Structures are given as C-alpha cells and as structure tokens.
Amino acid sequence: MAGIVSRIPFALSGRTTAAATTFGLDGVQYHFALGGMPWLSAINDERRMTRSGAPVRKEQVDQQTIPGEQSLASWWLRSQSSFIGGAGVLYQDPSNDNQYAIRFHESVGVNPWVNGRLTLLRTTALRVADGTANPHHVVGWNDGTDRFWSAVGTALKSDDGTTTTTITWGGANTIRSLTSDGTNYYAADDVGIYSGAGNSAGAKLWDTGSVNVVIAWVKGRLMAAIDNKVYELVGGTPPALPTAKFTHLNPAFTFTCFAEGTNAIYAAGNAGSQGEILKFGLDTSGSVPTLSSGGILAAQLPRGEIVHALTTYLGAFVGIGTNRGFRVGQIDDNGDIQYGPLLIENSSGVKAIAAYDRFFFVAATNGIEGSSGLYRVDLGQPLQGGDISPSVRFAYATDLQAHVAGEVTGVTNFGNSDRMVLAVAGQGAYLESASTLEPSGYLTTGRVRFNTLEPKIFKFATVRTPSPLWGSVGVAVLDPGGGETSILTVSQGGSTTIENVVMPAPSSATEWVQLKLTLMRSGTDTTKGGEVNAWQLKAMPGAVRQRIITVPLACWDFETTQSGQRVGYEGRTFDRLAAFEQIFARGDAVAWQDLRNGTSDLVVIDDYRFEQAAQPGANQSVYGGVLWVELRTIADVVV
Template sequence: MAGIVSRLPFPLSGRTASASSSYALADVAYDYAIGGMPWLSAITDDRPMTRAGAEIRKDQVDQQQIPGEQSLAGWWLRSQSTFVGGAGILYQDPSTDNQYAIRFAESVGVNPWTNGTLTLLRSTSQRIGDASANRGLVLGWSDGTDRFWYAVGTALKSDTGSVTTPITWGGANTIRALASDGTNYFAADNVAVYKGAGNGAGTSWTTTGTANVALGWVKGRMMVALNHEVYETDSLGTKTKRFTHLNPSFVFTAFAEGTNAIFASGYAGAQSSIYKFVLDTSGNVPTLASGGVQTAQLPLGEIVLSMTTYLGSFVGIGTSRGFRVGTIDDNGDIQYGPLLISNLNGVQSIAAYDRFFFVAATNGIDGQSGLYRVDLGQQLAGSEVSPAARWAYATDLQAKVTGEVSSVTNFGNTDRMCFAVTGQGAYLESASTLENTGYLKTGRVRFNTLEPKLFKFVSVKTPLSLSGTVGVSVIDPGGADTSIVTISEGSSTTIENVVLTTPMTAVEWLQLKVTLGRSAGNTSKGGEVTGWQLKAMPGSVRQRVFTLPLLCFDIEKDRTGQKVGGEGRTLARLEAFEQLFARGDSVVFQDLQSDVSYLVVIDTYRFEQKAAPGNNRSNYGGVLWVELRTIADVITA
C-alpha cells in the first residue's frame, strides 16, 4: 500500500531571528512569551506551574578494564598512589592505558622509581673543581676501592670520593677521549693514545694524529676512530683499518656493542648515521669484517653525540636534540624510537645501571645541569621492537650549576653516578645524604572536560611517623602557586580532606605541587608521599527547569477580560510552536508579569485537549504543557 509523503514544512534545526526575539506587551495582558510568541497562563490548582533544578549528573557505565574513581557516585575524584610512569603528561585524565594513574607532569630532586612511594633523591657534591672551558671526561673503575678517572685539559686524575690522585698519563696535550678495559685507562690526545694501569703512569700505545678521536672498549677489543676512519687494535696497539667513510668530512663520535656486532656513530654536516660492524668468526679469534653497514639514519639536522648499549637489547642514543631509546633486532640492526627527552643543548654522554639509563641533562633541571633517568623496565607505549616505543623518564641528580654535562659514568662497582660539567668540574652522588628539598607537580586535573569545576578538598598520604617535611600547594590556570598545608617532621597525621580555600571560583583545571624536605636531624632521611587525591564538584552554572501550562484555544480571555483570537488560531499557533521546538535552538522565555526573561531550550512539550470540539468547532483548543531548561543567567527585560 502506497503512502503519502510530503516534505517537512520547517527545518529540523538551525538558528532564526524569531527564535531569539522578544515580545512587547500591547493590548492583551499576556502572561508569558516563548521565542516571541505570547501565551496566557493555564495555571490552576490542578495545573500548577513548577520550577526545579535540572539534574547535572548523568548515569554512567564503567567499561574500563580496571574499576576506578569514575565508578564511584558523589564527588568527582582524581588520585594517584604510584609515580613510576615518570614525567611528561599535561593532563591527569583517564586514558585507555591508564597512564594518568602512574605519571606526572615534572619533578626536581625526587625519586619516583619505587612503586607506591615518592622520596628525595641523593645529593651530589663537587669532587674535583675545574673552571676551564675544556670538556671533562669521567670513567668509573675499581681495584677493590671504587673510583673514577677524571680527564680535563691536559690533566688526568683518579678519585675515590675522598682522595684525589694526579696521574702521569704520558701525553702533554688536551685529552680528547677516555676509555678502559676494566683495569687500564686509554687516554687519547691529538698525538697518540696512551695506556696506563689504574693510578700508574701511561705510555704511548698507538698514534692518532688528529683531535677527532673516539675510543671504545667493545667485544673485548679497543676500537679507535680517527676522523672518518675506523680501526681495530690488538693488545700491542697495532691498528687495522676496518672502514673508511666515503665522505672525508665525516667524524665518528662513539662506539657501542650489540649481541653480534659493533656499532659506530658519526656525522657529516647535518647528516648523522650509525654503522654496524659484524664479527668474522671464521678464524680462531673473532675479528671484525672489513667495511661497515649503515644500520640507522637519524633525521636531518639531528647528530648522534653519544651512544650506549645495555642488557643486549637496548641502545641509548644521545643527539644534538635530546635522547632516544633504540632496540637491537634479531639481525643485529637498531630500531630507534621517537625523541623521548628534548634538550637542544645536546646529550653528550650516557651511562647505565640496574634497569636505568642515566642521561646527561645540560641545563635541563630548572635551568641547571645534572642527569635524567630513563626506566627501561617501565614501557609506556609500543612494543620493545616498535619504533613507537616510549619509556618512563624523569630528571635525576643535580649539580645545581649551569654548564654542559660532558660525561657521565658509574662510580666503580656501586649504584652511585658521577658526571662532569664543563667549566665546573666533576660531581659525585652521595652514598646516603639526600637532597635538601625536592618537588613533584602532577598533571592538570580537569576530569576530561573543559567545563569549570569547584575544587573542594585535597588529601596527601604520608607514613604515620614522618621523617622530614611534606608541603602541598595548588597551581591554578592563572599560574598562582598557593601553599595549602605543610606536614612537619615527626607528625603522625596525614593530610586528609583539607579544604581548598583557593581558587575562589570555578576553574577548568587544578595542579598539585608536592614538596619534600629533608630531616633536620638525619641527612639520610626525608619527606615521603604515598599518594594524593583531589575532590571536586561540577562548577557550571546550575540549570533550572520550568514546567508551564499555557492556554492554546481559538478564543482566549486575559485577566482584564480582553478577548483575543478567532477560528483556526489554535492549530496555527500550535504548528508555529512546534516549528520553534523542532529547530532545537535556544529561545527567550519571558515572564511578562515579573518583567524578567531567561535564555532556555524547550526540552519537551505536550498538547492536551480534554473534550472534542463541537460540530462547528466552537473554541477549539486545549492546554499546552512546555518544559523549559535555562542555559544562561537571568536577563532583565
């Protein structure tokens, strides 16, 4: 059976001038107007007009893999009880991988790497001072006593952390590279590589003839790069050339070893590459096959300055733009990930210990120098062999001076790190003394919406008997950093539901700053935080709902007895109102007796006709019920 179809007589949505128009009273004493259409009230005892608050929350279904605060009724909550995801997030908002629950925005002087707690890092002290412009080189070693070598300018020294010993290394010019086979040092200048044992005197071991020298003890042999050439040496220092780059301007910068190959990085102009040298095992003693194969090409303008492999799988790549983590695939090739840490001062050196890379941070910690730490045990994105792989990181040890971090190393066989700052000297991590203070800033808490929020309470969990101090402040969108509360040393209480007196008004987001202080009586202990929580409420202007009964008859009479209308008026007005409703746009609702008006949307309506009109359709009509929801404050008419 065919149906009759006609086009809609009005658009389903859109803005029109009439939707936002107002009505001015004239001859008839109308009670209300909606979108410029006047109406008489149909209010009686049986048909009341109501005003109510609109529901601001909606029912939600929690479909995340891990139940969280979004599944709780009442407050809007955001909390965190571990910080092992490291720095780098802007907003502390839920995501499919729940990184917001383990990451933060930034930190200085604090250690987030123990699950469930935030503590102070150990401090550093200057062991050897040097104000010259020469780049310092540090290299850890041990002869039963943990030590490090420090080369700067024409001087080479050994330091135990308490005693510094000058070394007669054999050369007289600026030391350009420093390496070790575990027992002996190899110090290179523009004349030769000099070899010596421990603190002993060195002698010339093999010639160099250039200041562009790179050394690396890899795969049980010393590799030497001179300008654009790569050499393998034997125990006597005899060099065998293994590769000559086609571009004589190419300069090799670093060596590292893979599972079955040796890697060498370098650059020419704005182009930088990493080459692979495969071991030839056909003889009794494995040697390098002649010729290098390019295994990685860096983006144009990004130069490899340093390189370290670790645990047979990971490659730390320090560049002129920052730091990348790469992995070694089954073919022995390098797949590197995105720029993990940006630092336009460049990363000149990398060391490794436990599950971490320790990365040079030139002027990268509140404008001063020190180290970054990258956690290879905490992967944030991609698979281990994926170019998109990302890893947790944060700032680490501080020198609290400015200058290029030119070298970093492990201190002997310990978990302590040592690094050199150009123009300042060599810095060593303390065995037990903590930083005097440190802080962590959370991401911006905005509950995944741009709507304003009223932040009401903050809680910060600490050990029951606190060593050191914990301070809490809030940072608002205007940049103000306002202290909220401080827990003093020895306190047995935690910060629980402390009222936030600032910001005074609703804001889009709020950020917490937690500051830890060292114990006044024990330098090896300090403040500790195990978690935080913010409580907030929606801060949008609360909406109101008006439910009105309106007369909708052919002929109507106002309160003064004035009649208005005529036959056919009801249907015309009803259709005109339905067009207004169907547009879905906001309209002006006027209370003409009170002389106030509101910007509203028409949520719903219904027309009630209690009795059928007579045969002559005399005074056809009924009551029009409308439900209006405010979307703006009161507008004075």
C-alpha cells in the same frame, strides 16, 4: 469582527529566525513568550507553575575491566598512588592504557621509581674541579675500591670519593677521549693514545695526529676513530697506526662515539647535518672474534639531527644522544638499529649516557630549572602499550642535580656501586652521595580536569605519608591563572593520612588544577626526608546549575487578556500548536520571557503536553486547551 486583534502569523519551518528571538509587547498584554511566540498564562490553583533545580549527575554504568574512581557516586575523584610512569603528562585524565594513574607532569629532586613511594634523591658533591672550557671525561673503575677517572684539559686524575690522585698519564696535550678495559685507562690526545694501570703512570701506545679522535673499549678490544677512519688497535707496528678497518667515503665525516652490540661494534658520526650509525660485524669462527665487515649503515638519523653519544645495554637497547635530545632504539636480528621518537628534547643536546640496573642515565645540560644534571629513563616501564618496540616511549624524569649550569660532557658509574658521576664542562665532576639526600624536591601532577572543559569546584585534598614521617611534606594547588596556594604541610612525625583538607583555592569554579608535592629533608638526619605514598582530589561540577520550569500556557482560538482585550480567530489553536511543535522538534535553544517582570533566559524545551478541555467563563471557543511546557535553562546564558 470588532474588538478582535488581527491574526498573528507564525513561521512553520522552525528555522527562519534565531534561536534566541524575543517578543516585544505591542499593544497586547501577554504574560509569557517562548521562542518569540507570545502566550497568556493558564496558571490557577489547580495548574501551578513550578521551578526546580535540574539534576547535574547521571547514572553511571562502569564497564571497565577493573573498577575505578568512575564507579563511585557523589564526588568526582582523582587519586594517585604510584609515580613510576614518569614525567610528561599534561592532563591527569583516564586513557585506554591507564597511564594517567602512574604518570605526572614534572619533578625536580625526587625519586618516583619505587612503586608507591615518592622520595628525595641523593645529592651530589663536587670532587674534581674544572676551570677550563674543555670537555670533561669521566670513567668509573674498581680495584677493590669504587673510583672514577677524570680527564679534563691536560690533567688525568683518579678519585675514590675521599682522595683525588693526579696521574702522570704520558701525554701533555688536551685529552680528547677517555676509556677503560676495567683495569687500565686509555687517554687520547692529538698526538697519541696512552695507557696505564689504575693510578700508575702511562705510556704511549699509538699515534693519532688529529684532534678528531675518539677511543672506546668494546667487544674486548680497543677501537679508535680518527677523522673519517676507524681502526682496530691490534697488530701493526706500534705506535704507528695499523691499516684502517674503514674509511668513510665523505672526507668531512667525523666519528664521535662507539658502542657494542651482540654481534657487532657500532660507530656513530656526522657530516654536516647528517648523522649515521655504522656497524662492524664480528667473525666468531676462530678462537678470537675478529672484525669481518665494516661500515654498513645500521641507522640514519633525520636530516638536521647528529649523533653525540651512543650506549648499548642488555644486548637489546640503544641509547642515542643527539643535538636535539635523546632517543631509545633496539637492535634487531640483523644488527640494525630501530629507534623511536625523541623521548627527551633538550636544545643543548645530549653528549653523555650511562646505564645501570634497568635505567639509562642521560646528560641534562641546563635541563633542570636552568641547571645541569641527569635524566633517568626506565627501560622496564614502557608506555603506550606493553610490547617493547621502537615506537614505544619509556618512562623518564629528571634525576641527579649538579646545581650549576654548563654542558654535561660525561656520565659514568662510580665503580661497582649504584652511585653515578657526572661531569659539567667548566665546573667539574660531581659524585652522587652514598646516603645524603637533597634538601628539597618537588613533583607536580598533571592537570586534573576530569576529562571535561566544564568548570569544577575543587573542595578537598588528601595526602598519605608513611609513619613515622621524616622531614616534611607540603601540598600546594596550582590554578590556571598561575597561582600557587599552600593547602597543607605535614611535619616530621605527623599523621600518616591527612584527609579531606579544605582547599582555599581556587576561589571560584575552574577547568583544572594541579597539585605540587614538596618534600623536605629531615633537619636531624640528612639521610632521611619527606615521602608521599598517595594523593587524592575531590571536586564537584562547577557550572551554573540549570533550572527546570514547568508552566501551563493558554492555547485557545479566542483568549481574553487581563485588561479585557480579546484576541484570536477560528483555527488559531491549530496554528499555534503547529508553530510551537516546529520549535520543539528542532531541539534548539529558545528565549523564554516572563513579560510580567521583564526577565528572560535561554532554555531548551525538554517536554510538553497539550490538554484539551472546556474553557470556563467568557473564553469559550470552538477548540483549545492548556499547553504544559517543561523548560530547562541553559547555564550561564541569559538573553
């Protein structure tokens, strides 16, 4: 038939070409193309093409037991009013156990352990200087006044926080180990074990004969480990050592520490790359419990991990310091130790542990911004489930700071007080202040991303502080590019709640941000400082908004272009509808081209309908009508 363009074939599989296949004009003036199929426009006064924005939020049904921020409309919210879950969170996203609401990423110099309050920790002061490279040992005691003994090199001293007293302890060589029964000190060197009361001079009790000596007062008795042997220091003919209670089968095995359990004494040590904890049972049938068995394996560390320090607490918990970091274990009914995963990893290892209240205080060698101090582990705040078990991880955070680098070789309670003492080799023994706070400290939250990788526009920040506020509080935003931008500062005496402060950064939509909360000490009272009770972020979706395009397309057997060119054939409508419905059925993204102005987008066909009607004018044919399509553009994608 003259003047009729040849039939255009259309694949019916819907999978033979790429989703973004485009149509190129080739002699016929079409108006649009969808998925590579050309179409003439059916737009007129009654059939209008429309373009509108697609909704970005969907209706939510909150099925949580406790309503949360996901129940609220409009803004995307994330807030926090408790920090007792400790450090270690990367993303501040909801989880099944809701730990995100009480945890944070990291902190320095702040105390998160009081529910609803983030405050400054107390500072420390050097009390006993140490210019040697030897391990520095500290043991707390009280004779009506809180004190601690300090042993480093050949010197033994006592300090009450005001006065340091040098003690003539009886020996002349490097002190290898130090312990106390509460009243008397016991100091061991490679010659002997010496003891004295309080600040008094000491005298030799037992021989040692080795630099590999460790002593401890456990279960009401003095225990010693020398090389691969364990001694209960009673009986015999002092100063000659009594018969060893246990000799390890490996002569290269060296004991490093003791601890006491409910019905056993534990001794830990190492041979090469293998660390072990042995238990020594107690016979309580007599008036005085005696060691009834010894050298039974209570726990074995993973290959390559050796034990440096061991502390038991409250009859159930065991703190284990190793060359890799710190673990928490439990004593079972058989007296064996079941330990959990590494809670704190420190490449310098952990060589000292103490306990007070519900906490373990753990050596943090160069673990606080390159300087040394302590970690604090909260045994009252188990994470990843509520039951206490070896697999449970506990809340922890960095704690006291010495503000110097060096190996932390000792930590102890300062007498009967809640103050701690830590010793840094080559630096000295540092005592926690009774009231003076750190000059500053900070906490960074986890990354707030609302459980999606889609970009967000972070708009407002809110911080709540007490009234009156002492010191000051600064809030900054950290972005994925590494930038840190100050948002606000609450000065001393400032408002209790600073709401909806516009965030100047990030300048564009981003996947996540963190908040950095900086607390400063008061300039007029060193015992008071900044405090944060809660924070909140407000954001909204930041992806490029999608558009909804509704357009009528001509779908007839025969059609006439604007230039008067006639196209088509009998049955063309059925073929084109079948091809179109194949594209629609597969649900893939397709190219939408407006051939009139040369623009194109990648779209998804949300819906369509075909309306059959008599075509007026010159375009009458056997079959045809108008194909209405509803298209949704895909954000950030143009073809």
